[in-house]
Amino acid sequence: MLFRRSKLRVAAATAIAAVAALGLGACSAGDSGGAALDPDADLTKQSLVVGIWSDYYPEDLAERFEAKTGIPMTIVNHATNEEIVAKIMASGDSGIDVAFMSGQYAQALGEQGVLQELDKSFIPNEANLYPEAKELAYDPGNKVSLPYAWGTTGLCYRSDLIDFTPDSWNDLLNPKPELEGKTTMLATERWMTLPAQKLLGFSANSTSADELAQVRAQLEKTKPTLLAFDDTTFYQKLITGEAVLTEAWDGWCNYGVAEDPNIKFVIPKEGSDLWTDTMTVLKSSKNKEAAMTFLNFILEPDVHSWVVENILYNVPNRAANELVDPQMAVDFPSLAITPAELSEQEGLIDVGDFSTEYSRLVTEIQAG
Amino acid sequence: MAARVRRAMRDGMNRQRFSRALRAAPFLGPQSLFLALFVVIPIGLVTTYAFMTRGRFGGVSPEFSLENFTRLLEPVYLNVLFNSIGVAALTTALALVLGYPTAYLIARLPTRWRTVALLMVLLPFWTNFLIRTYAWILLFNNAGWLNQGLEALGWIDGPMNLLYSQPAVVVGLLYMYLPLMILPLYSSIERIDPELEEAATNLGSRPFRVFRTVILPMSVPGMLIGCVFVFVPSMGNFVIPELLGGGKMLLVGNLVRDAFLKARDWPFGASLALVLTIFLVVLLALQSRASKRITEGSPDA
Numbered sequence: 001m002l003f004r005r006s007k008l009r010v011a012a013a014t015a016i017a018a019v020a021a022l023g024l025g026a027c028s029a030g031d032s033g034g035a036a037l038d039p040d041a042d043l044t045k046q047s048l049v050v051g052i053w054s055d056y057y058p059e060d061l062a063e064r065f066e067a068k069t070g071i072p073m074t075i076v077n078h079a080t081n082e083e084i085v086a087k088i089m090a091s092g093d094s095g096i097d098v099a100f101m102s103g104q105y106a107q108a109l110g111e112q113g114v115l116q117e118l119d120k121s122f123i124p125n126e127a128n129l130y131p132e133a134k135e136l137a138y139d140p141g142n143k144v145s146l147p148y149a150w151g152t153t154g155l156c157y158r159s160d161l162i163d164f165t166p167d168s169w170n171d172l173l174n175p176k177p178e179l180e181g182k183t184t185m186l187a188t189e190r191w192m193t194l195p196a197q198k199l200l201g202f203s204a205n206s207t208s209a210d211e212l213a214q215v216r217a218q219l220e221k222t223k224p225t226l227l228a229f230d231d232t233t234f235y236q237k238l239i240t241g242e243a244v245l246t247e248a249w250d251g252w253c254n255y256g257v258a259e260d261p262n263i264k265f266v267i268p269k270e271g272s273d274l275w276t277d278t279m280t281v282l283k284s285s286k287n288k289e290a291a292m293t294f295l296n297f298i299l300e301p302d303v304h305s306w307v308v309e310n311i312l313y314n315v316p317n318r319a320a321n322e323l324v325d326p327q328m329a330v331d332f333p334s335l336a337i338t339p340a341e342l343s344e345q346e347g348l349i350d351v352g353d354f355s356t357e358y359s360r361l362v363t364e365i366q367a368g
Numbered sequence: 369m370a371a372r373v374r375r376a377m378r379d380g381m382n383r384q385r386f387s388r389a390l391r392a393a394p395f396l397g398p399q400s401l402f403l404a405l406f407v408v409i410p411i412g413l414v415t416t417y418a419f420m421t422r423g424r425f426g427g428v429s430p431e432f433s434l435e436n437f438t439r440l441l442e443p444v445y446l447n448v449l450f451n452s453i454g455v456a457a458l459t460t461a462l463a464l465v466l467g468y469p470t471a472y473l474i475a476r477l478p479t480r481w482r483t484v485a486l487l488m489v490l491l492p493f494w495t496n497f498l499i500r501t502y503a504w505i506l507l508f509n510n511a512g513w514l515n516q517g518l519e520a521l522g523w524i525d526g527p528m529n530l531l532y533s534q535p536a537v538v539v540g541l542l543y544m545y546l547p548l549m550i551l552p553l554y555s556s557i558e559r560i561d562p563e564l565e566e567a568a569t570n571l572g573s574r575p576f577r578v579f580r581t582v583i584l585p586m587s588v589p590g591m592l593i594g595c596v597f598v599f600v601p602s603m604g605n606f607v608i609p610e611l612l613g614g615g616k617m618l619l620v621g622n623l624v625r626d627a628f629l630k631a632r633d634w635p636f637g638a639s640l641a642l643v644l645t646i647f648l649v650v651l652l653a654l655q656s657r658a659s660k661r662i663t664e665g666s667p668d669a
Contacts, residue, residue, distance in 0.1 A: 082632050086426035108425070181529065187615050189630065228532045228614025240511040353424070359631035364444045367618040 046290035103138035122292030125299035133316030137347030145278035156248035187229035250334035254312035417638035436639035456602035471553035532614030556590025
């Protein structure tokens with residue numbers, strides 16, 4: 001008995017030590033670094049580890065990059081922003097050189113001093129970006145991040161099963177009786193609240209408890225009218241006709257459009273968000289010159305256009321878009337959304353500690 | 369003085385026990401390594417995290433806090449907890465009602481058919497359970513095969529809402545975990561000597577009485593194991609509430625998953641996981657005590 005107890009104690013001590021090693025190392029990510037990059041560095045002596053969402057890049061990306069630059073590269077996949085951020089913050093040096101993450105996360109990590117300021121002399125291809133893509137709310141001037149893909153959120157619907165043309169968040173939040181039980185909403189935090197925030201005239205980046213309370217009241221009213229909360233299969237529900245009106249990310253709506261041209265996408269008149277997925281270089285990287293070169297490589301028109309052609313997302317790269325077959329914007333109307341239209345939407349930014357309020361609201365709406 | 373003597377005695381005793389423990393250590397090697405790696409360290413981590421504060425980017429910051437547990441006591445989370453227990457209990461009860469006759473029949477089949485029947489019970493496990501769940505969606509959604517078929521037959525006017533509700537979640541869990549009820553029941557029923565049944569019949573018992581006084585009591589350990597096997601994973605499942613429940617209800621499993629993967633609130637997720645673990649350990653302890661009492665014999669057995 002005593003033996004067992006002392007063994008437990010040892011194990012507990014081990015566990016605590018492990019916790020300390022795992023979690024607390026984060027504090028050591030210092031603010032040093034930022035040393036000037038060497039424009040003449042021998043890039044072939046460097047190598048890259050790139051953290052990127054799975055299925056979000058061409059399969060032969062690493063081979064093409066190495067063929068062009070001689071820099072060997074390893075890709076590590078992540079499924080969510082939370083995953084890559086946890087990986088980066090778990091220790092002072094995660095071993096990752098380039099990390100893809102959404103804009104508001106790049107903003108938060110930038111404020112923590114974890115991201116390397118970009119040296120634009122390595123990235124002449126930044127000139128390929130639209131002017132709108134250089135003034136993004138989470139990182140104006142693209143100091144620590146470069147946009148990879150961008151888009152908005154709107155209504156994705158079956159034009160043949162609805163006898164009017166939806167154009168307002170109100171059509172989703174307070175549906176006509178014939179649409180009840182045939183609509184879905186996103187269940188991911190900022191996007192569950194977005195429709196109500198826009199309908200009520202609030203900012204999508206609101207940090208007001210009072211505004212969030214009004215959003216909650218609206219969502220509590222909306223929930224009984226929903227078929228489901230659905231982040232990942234709503235377009236399939238549209239294809240089968242189970243759902244006729246859904247809240248959708250523009251690129252995801254296209255997966256439905258590809259199956260049934262009666263599926264349409266619209267940005268509601270109250271406005272929506274502008275989300276951006278970005279590329280960043282970590283301050284802890286020992287291969288910063290190679291990392292900057294990689295960012296530049298992605299902005300090559302023939303590399304970047306892959307995202308439009310295969311993921312059906314918009315990219316902020318004018319030269320890349322010019323390579324895309326114009327028929328695609330006809331087949332997939334969200335690809336015809338112009339940078340000017342996109343930049344009219346509200347750029348999502350980090351809301352800091354208030355994000356716990358969003359999490360809580362979303363959980364409580366789903367559980368309630 | 370006395371205190372010092374007592375301390376010396378205690379130290380000596382500890383050392384003695386410690387050296388005895390040390391001598392036993394090599395024999396415990398692999399098992400204790402296994403226990404440490406896969407039980408003690410993970411649970412130790414979860415326990416430690418549960419008393420810490422949320423780190424801004426996931427992880428934890430090392431400030432002691434009880435806030436996670438006070439938050440657990442808020443009505444909305446208590447509701448999820450009770451709802452999960454209810455859903456898991458209902459699933460277990462239905463699994464028992466369906467699983468018992470099935471297991472009994474299989475156990476009384478000729479040997480050759482028994483293998484075939486058991487194989488049929490196990491067969492679904494060979495397909496990934498996500499795929500099987502999506503198959504349910506295809507079958508039962510408003511535009512699914514069942515609704516289309518019934519409408520074509522003219523039996524219903526509009527589609528019936530079969531999915532995205534709490535009953536759909538229970539049915540999904542039942543389908544998923546029914547084999548875990550049938551198998552232990554089968555093995556405990558199969559072990560009952562058929563001669564006992566004969567003896568009871570010869571002594572004048574009618575079949576129902578034979579079942580009630582002979583078979584049923586002897587299969588209680590199998591029932592208990594089956595119930596635990598179904599109840600435990602039902603409580604922790606988060607995929608079925610999301611897919612078949614339409615994300616409109618949450619089980620504890622969803623809360624844990626969301627705390628870690630969406631809300632970046634590891635300490636809260638850890639405290640939920642800890643409560644869940646404690647609950648299930650208590651359940652297992654009760655089960656093993658109950659079945660021990662039964663197999664080791666009460667005075668009248």
